[in-house]
Amino acid sequence: MQLGQFTIHQLNGGITNIDGGAMFGVVPKALWTKRYNVNDKNQIALPTHPILIQTNNQHILIDTGIGNSKLTEKERRNFGVDYESQIEVELNKLNLQLTDIDIVLMTHMHFDHASGLTDNAGNAIFSNAVHYIQQDEWHEFQSPNIRSKSTYWEKNNGTFKDQLILFDGEIAICPGIRMQHTGGHSFGHSIIIIESEGEKAVHLGDIFPTTAHTNPLWVTAYDDYPMQSIREKERLFPYFIHQNYWFLFYHDENYFAVKYDNKKNIVDSVSRK
Numbered sequence: 001m002q003l004g005q006f007t008i009h010q011l012n013g014g015i016t017n018i019d020g021g022a023m024f025g026v027v028p029k030a031l032w033t034k035r036y037n038v039n040d041k042n043q044i045a046l047p048t049h050p051i052l053i054q055t056n057n058q059h060i061l062i063d064t065g066i067g068n069s070k071l072t073e074k075e076r077r078n079f080g081v082d083y084e085s086q087i088e089v090e091l092n093k094l095n096l097q098l099t100d101i102d103i104v105l106m107t108h109m110h111f112d113h114a115s116g117l118t119d120n121a122g123n124a125i126f127s128n129a130v131h132y133i134q135q136d137e138w139h140e141f142q143s144p145n146i147r148s149k150s151t152y153w154e155k156n157n158g159t160f161k162d163q164l165i166l167f168d169g170e171i172a173i174c175p176g177i178r179m180q181h182t183g184g185h186s187f188g189h190s191i192i193i194i195e196s197e198g199e200k201a202v203h204l205g206d207i208f209p210t211t212a213h214t215n216p217l218w219v220t221a222y223d224d225y226p227m228q229s230i231r232e233k234e235r236l237f238p239y240f241i242h243q244n245y246w247f248l249f250y251h252d253e254n255y256f257a258v259k260y261d262n263k264k265n266i267v268d269s270v271s272r273k
Contacts, residue, residue, distance in 0.1 A: 013065015
């Protein structure tokens with residue numbers, strides 16, 4: 001899609017199929033199944049689609065997918081992985097290489113967002129890129145607790161930390177693109193705000209993982225701080241809708257981008273490939 005002077009692409013970072021109850025928390029199945037498809041194993045398709053932003057002189061990637069050969073057979077089975085990352089192939093279709101990525105923005109460091117950062121030897125996949133991560137998120141990734149160690153994997157660490165910039169509340173990445181800390185899904189979870197020539201988009205990361213999660217109370221069981229997710233959604237949704245923002249999705253199986261009216265009806269959209 002075109003956003004002012006920016007071109008935004010969806011890349012295929014691999015797919016997971018996750019338990020629907022985990023993705024909708026305390027919401028009854030009878031309600032969420034009206035909004036999102038579910039299979040006979042009670043799993044919902046949860047693709048990982050890193051977002052590539054091309055500015056006039058930079059290639060910026062949001063999150064990195066599940067990588068290649070990073071998950072064990074048990075992990076592939078438990079997370080319902082049908083296929084792994086195709087990012088390199090898709091970059092090649094755009095006449096780009098992995099080394100052409102200038103900046104990587106990490107909304108958070110859970111495995112389904114961070115496994116594509118490194119290979120099995122710990123080498124940075126995007127070796128020329130500067131990587132931006134919220135400071136608290138980075139420290140928890142380095143030293144996870146008894147709960148978070150199931151998704152902050154040591155094998156996703158590596159040489160990208162040699163080109164790492166940490167921030168606290170908010171940081172300007174380049175003209176028109178900034179990261180903002182929200183917390184909620186994880187303590188250091190962040191969102192990306194994009195603006196160019198009066199056109200606007202926001203990526204709310206995993207506090208808004210699919211179009212089925214428009215209700216502020218619908219948060220995942222994976223959220224470490226669900227009340228913070230609810231607080232952020234309650235405040236941010238009306239603002240971004242009122243300001244006519246596109247909402248960009250990393251996980252939704254049907255939509256890459258949508259616009260809403262003030263009743264949260266979809267009024268415009270860009271579908272998945």
